[in-house]
Amino acid sequence: MSYWLQRLGAAIALLLAVSMLTFGAMNLLGDPLFNILGPSAGDTETEEGRQIIQAAKDEYNLDDPLPARYVQWAAGFVTGDFGVQFGLDGEPPVSDLIKERLPRTLTLLIMAQMMAVTLAIPWALFSASRADSAIDKVSTVTSFMFIALPSFALAVIMKYLFVIKFEIFPLIFNAADPLASRLWQMVLPAMVLALPAASVYQRLLRTDLITTLQEDYILTARSKGVSKRNVLFKHALRPSLFSFITIFAINTGALIGGALIVEQVFIIPGLGSAIVEAILREDFPVVLAIVMIVTAGFVVMNVLVDLIYSIIDPRVRAS
Amino acid sequence: MTDETDVAPVVAPADETTTRKLGIGFWISVTWIAVVVLAALLAPWLPLKDPDANFIVPGERPPYSPNGTHWFGTDQDARDLFSRTIFGARISLTVGFVAIACGMVFGGALGILAGFFRGWWDRIISFVFLVLLSFPALVLAILITALLERSQRTISNTLGILSISPVGRVARATTISFADREFVLAARTLGAKNSRIIIRELLPNVLIPMGALALLGMAVAVVAEGGLAFLGLSVAKGSTWGKLILNGSGSRLLADSPWVAFAPILVLFITVLALNFAGDRLRSYFDVKETSL
Numbered sequence: 273m274s275y276w277l278q279r280l281g282a283a284i285a286l287l288l289a290v291s292m293l294t295f296g297a298m299n300l301l302g303d304p305l306f307n308i309l310g311p312s313a314g315d316t317e318t319e320e321g322r323q324i325i326q327a328a329k330d331e332y333n334l335d336d337p338l339p340a341r342y343v344q345w346a347a348g349f350v351t352g353d354f355g356v357q358f359g360l361d362g363e364p365p366v367s368d369l370i371k372e373r374l375p376r377t378l379t380l381l382i383m384a385q386m387m388a389v390t391l392a393i394p395w396a397l398f399s400a401s402r403a404d405s406a407i408d409k410v411s412t413v414t415s416f417m418f419i420a421l422p423s424f425a426l427a428v429i430m431k432y433l434f435v436i437k438f439e440i441f442p443l444i445f446n447a448a449d450p451l452a453s454r455l456w457q458m459v460l461p462a463m464v465l466a467l468p469a470a471s472v473y474q475r476l477l478r479t480d481l482i483t484t485l486q487e488d489y490i491l492t493a494r495s496k497g498v499s500k501r502n503v504l505f506k507h508a509l510r511p512s513l514f515s516f517i518t519i520f521a522i523n524t525g526a527l528i529g530g531a532l533i534v535e536q537v538f539i540i541p542g543l544g545s546a547i548v549e550a551i552l553r554e555d556f557p558v559v560l561a562i563v564m565i566v567t568a569g570f571v572v573m574n575v576l577v578d579l580i581y582s583i584i585d586p587r588v589r590a591s
Numbered sequence: 592m593t594d595e596t597d598v599a600p601v602v603a604p605a606d607e608t609t610t611r612k613l614g615i616g617f618w619i620s621v622t623w624i625a626v627v628v629l630a631a632l633l634a635p636w637l638p639l640k641d642p643d644a645n646f647i648v649p650g651e652r653p654p655y656s657p658n659g660t661h662w663f664g665t666d667q668d669a670r671d672l673f674s675r676t677i678f679g680a681r682i683s684l685t686v687g688f689v690a691i692a693c694g695m696v697f698g699g700a701l702g703i704l705a706g707f708f709r710g711w712w713d714r715i716i717s718f719v720f721l722v723l724l725s726f727p728a729l730v731l732a733i734l735i736t737a738l739l740e741r742s743q744r745t746i747s748n749t750l751g752i753l754s755i756s757p758v759g760r761v762a763r764a765t766t767i768s769f770a771d772r773e774f775v776l777a778a779r780t781l782g783a784k785n786s787r788i789i790i791r792e793l794l795p796n797v798l799i800p801m802g803a804l805a806l807l808g809m810a811v812a813v814v815a816e817g818g819l820a821f822l823g824l825s826v827a828k829g830s831t832w833g834k835l836i837l838n839g840s841g842s843r844l845l846a847d848s849p850w851v852a853f854a855p856i857l858v859l860f861i862t863v864l865a866l867n868f869a870g871d872r873l874r875s876y877f878d879v880k881e882t883s884l
Contacts, residue, residue: 286721286722289722290722294734297734297735297738298734298738301738301739416864416867416868417864419867420810420860420863420864420867420868421860421863422814422817422818422859422860422863423818424817424818424820424821424833424836424837424840425817425836425856425859425860427840428836428839428840428845428852428856429853429856431840431842431845432845432849432852432853435842436842436845436846443842525728526728528729528730529728529729529730529818532729532733532822533729533818533821533822536821536822537821537840544822547733547822548822548823551733551737551822551823551824552823554737559733559734559737562730563730563734566730567730
């Protein structure tokens with residue numbers, strides 16, 4: 273129990289550190305007043321200009337000291353109030369924007385991970401059961417190439433092949449389409465994320481499976497007459513899944529980054545395009561909210577991995 | 592399924608002998624990297640076309656497809672893609688090199704200190720590494736490049752900060768594995784100070800696995816620059832590989848003249864593949880473990 277309290281404490285400390293860093297950097301390196309008002313932020317000559325500046329300062333509490341503003345922001349953030357957008361007179365609130373954009377990025381990520389896992393497990397079982405054969409070598413080279421190919425390059429190649437050449441997938445993501453066709457429009461972007469991820473998983477799982485298959489109990493099972501297929505699925509797979517789960521969680525962080533870029537190529541209005549637009553407008557509440565959501569997702573994944581560990585392997589709980 | 596004929600797979604024990612060779616693939620990769628680096632370094636003195644000149648052929652609309660004069664073709668402004676790709680390598684590779692050098696110096700120093708002194712040093716440095724690692728890398732890069740001016744120095748430093756903790760963790764783990772060895776004890780018994788032990792005894796041993804990591808890290812940094820370019824956050828001036836690919840990836844241009852995107856993609860891909868492969872071979876050659884301790 274104290275172990276989980278420690279884990280939780282570390283996770284919260286981390287989120288605090290990241291949010292303070294981000295919040296501080298944006299307020300010290302950037303100029304919030306200028307971001308809100310634009311050029312008229314420097315207009316201190318006229319009475320009217322001073323009034324506008326004072327009104328903006330009051331509205332966004334810019335006269336308060338930085339720690340006070342941080343506490344205010346953090347208190348709002350945990351209750352789901354992410355503040356107001358800078359540029360567009362605070363409309364719509366940041367949380368509305370997030371509510372609209374987050375589901376699309378999440379769908380993309382979940383689809384990509386599901387594709388990656390469904391591809392990686394059979395692929396790893398197949399190549400591990402034929403370790404060092406010619407076909408295994410081909411699959412190793414393939415996975416190596418997918419890992420080396422950057423997501424934006426793969427996105428451009430896939431877009432060229434499947435959208436322009438063979439016209440299998442539509443080019444544009446249309447937010448007004450019914451759910452089914454919106455999901456269909458996300459298949460190709462998800463595939464761009466899934467292929468390298470599947471390659472990473474396959475490489476790791478294959479190595480683990482090969483190690484597991486050399487254990488004595490596998491030989492025992494085989495000599496008892498358990499079929500090769502059953503040995504692979506029932507005896508070898510489960511103990512080989514540990515590092516797979518770790519890499520799955522770690523890779524989720526990398527996939528979030530990839531998703532932001534792939535969204536740009538396939539013009540999906542998700543968190544990626546939201547953060548790019550916000551940066552261009554220097555709309556820091558939006559940037560801050562997205563940074564925090566992404567980091568929180570990352571932290572939660574890591575805690576989840578520990579939890580799953582202790583469920584599938586009781587030895588972890590004991591230590 | 593042919594259950595009767597084959598038993599549980601046997602892995603060739605040949606691994607032991609094969610891993611001690613770097614192999615032909617390694618040398619091909621190194622050659623390619625050397626050629627690209629040399630081309631990038633010497634670009635202003637090579638007989639290349641001006642990367643910013645518009646080679647418009649009267650009566651024909653650019654982009655022109657690859658031909659004898661323009662090996663990679665030209666982009667929509669009739670600029671020569673071959674020389675643009677080579678000049679792009681100058682920025683892309685510099686960013687990659689500076690980034691990983693930054694990671695080696697700071698990450699390496701912190702990792703060795705943490706691994707050598709342990710205790711509070713180790714706890715604090717490990718926590719800093721953890722914070723840096725928990726930040727999704729791209730988000731940190733977005734933040735810094737968004738807040739500061741998008742110069743080559745900013746991009747390099749940002750990617751450098753990101754490479755501190757992965758490099759540092761390897762340095763720390765390697766240091767720990769060497770710190771209790773006999774040769775360190777021998778040096779200490781002879782009266783060597785901590786600074787001498789670190790520099791003369793530990794550093795040479797830690798540098799070898801870090802060298803393998805440097806190649807992989809450079810690949811990561813080159814790719815990261817491309818990713819930033821797609822978010823509109825790469826170096827503002829000059830052409831980089833990421834910006835070249837971004838330029839060619841618009842739907843119209845991609846449909847009509849795919850070479851504008853595919854020429855730089857090909858060069859980027861081969862370079863990243865070569866860096867990855869060479870780094871991977873080096874790593875298994877020196878048997879580097881990332882997770883020990």
